[in-house]
Amino acid sequence: MAQQINKELTGSKNVFFNFGILLFVILGYFLAPTVQAQDQLANVNDVTLSVMNREIATFRANLAQATPEQRAKRAQDRINSLTENDLITKKIEVLPLELGNDKGMQWYLGEIALFALVEKDLDLETDGNLKNLEKKTTEILTELMAAKENQLKLPYLIHQSILIMLATLILGIIVFIEKKSLNWVSTILLKRGHSLSHSMNGGIHWSEYYFRFASKIISAISWLLTALFIYIWLTFSLRQLPLTEPLGRKLGQHITDTIYSIFSGILGSIPNLISILIIIFVTRTITDLLKIFFKRVQAGNIQFNVFHKDTVSASQRIATFLLWGLTFSIIYPLIPGSNTEAFKGLSVLFGIVISLGSTGLVSQLMSGLVVIYSRALRVGDYVMVNGQEGVVKELGVLSTKIQSLNSKIETTIPNAVLISNPITNLTKLNETTGTVLSTQVTIGYDAPWREVHAMLIDATKLIPDIKTDPEPKVFQKALSDFYVEYELFIHTNNPMKKMAILSELHQTIQDNFNRAGIQIMSPHFMVQPEQAVLSKAP
Incomplete structure (x- = not known):
């Protein structure tokens, strides 16, 4: 049992390692827009003062012949040079500032001047006015000073590290239980699928594939839950340390914004989804009515000169296709995410x-x-x-x-x-009479043609697949040099049996002519032989 647990813990460590790399890549992806934004601001002479992963203020104007880059650098150096005693004993203060035509505010930690912001540094879209900027900057500075103070306290760091270790232990237990439980469920589903496969003795049982699919879904859910637990653990762990707390807040804010965006998107899509359902319902009703209409036209219950009964089915498919095509064109802009x-x-x-x-x-x-x-x-x-x-x-x-x-x-x-x-x-052209088939025979001039006609007609009466209504007919196609060409026309309702019908008909014709002693002139004879070339009739 202990070895099994060790194996599971080892597997969990591998999972943690892989997902840790993945989530750090994701973390870098989330932070990349911030770096890119800062680079873009730098291109327009806007420099953001960042200390311990916290954005304190943005400098946009020259002040006392100092560029925004110089102002940000000086402010960062002053804040980084603060001692633990400064952080503990001194408070943040804000005093008005007038420097020539520039008006603004100067931030102090006790008597230490940190930096100044003037009206030209305002971003009217985000800051609004000087009062709002003062309040926001003071709050960030106060938080920064508290974080710097905590960063210098070893007991605090030890305490927070213990919390991270406890969170890691809890994560391992949760992932272990979750993986074991879902793997157990997945194994049961796979066994059920295998049992169905064996019970069919090599046949196909669709339920087997349902169980296999459900097993794969459970495995995917297991990995997603593991990723979610690691994401929560990473967010919690980053927020415990003063230096990485802003990163943890960003991760937490991101997942919160994502969930909010999903739910707000679902709620916002409800009216469009209702509209889509109504449109589909109306279209389905119309197609059902068209189906009934075309079926009655095809049955002859409704006389409609536009549609022939042979083209009704195709017309119905075309009308249905056009109707659903028009419906899709209407509902496409209403589909969530279509834009x-x-x-x-x-x-x-x-x-x-x-x-x-x-x-x-x-x-x-x-x-x-x-x-x-x-x-x-x-x-x-x-x-x-x-x-x-x-x-x-x-x-x-x-x-x-x-x-x-x-x-x-x-x-x-x-x-x-x-x-x-x-x-x-x-x-x-023979819808009521059946399919027309024919066969030819050549008989010499010495045979009475009326007798030949009678024998050909008589041969058809012994074959059940040949229709008697209309009656078979014999025509004399040609009076050739050595023989008369007779063609027998018959009707049948089983054209697929053409070869069998003609074969049986030929056999019967041969028997009839052999019994009558009449010679069939094939192959051609230039001179009539001394004895008849025919076989004995059975």
């Missing part, structure tokens, strides 16, 4: 992506609309296009999917290719 640089960056990124890929995409979309609104194809039609033959299974705005006759091959044809090739639709 931030992050949203602007995402907008630029999406704009670049759309610009780069818009040419091909728009071409396919427009081609899809042409295919849909020209009503050249419908789902379920038996078609031949671009060398492909089969039944249309999906008609999309980007591509069309055709299932081949063997039902195991699906061909995807981009709509841009589709509209640039002839489309043969064998179903559209």
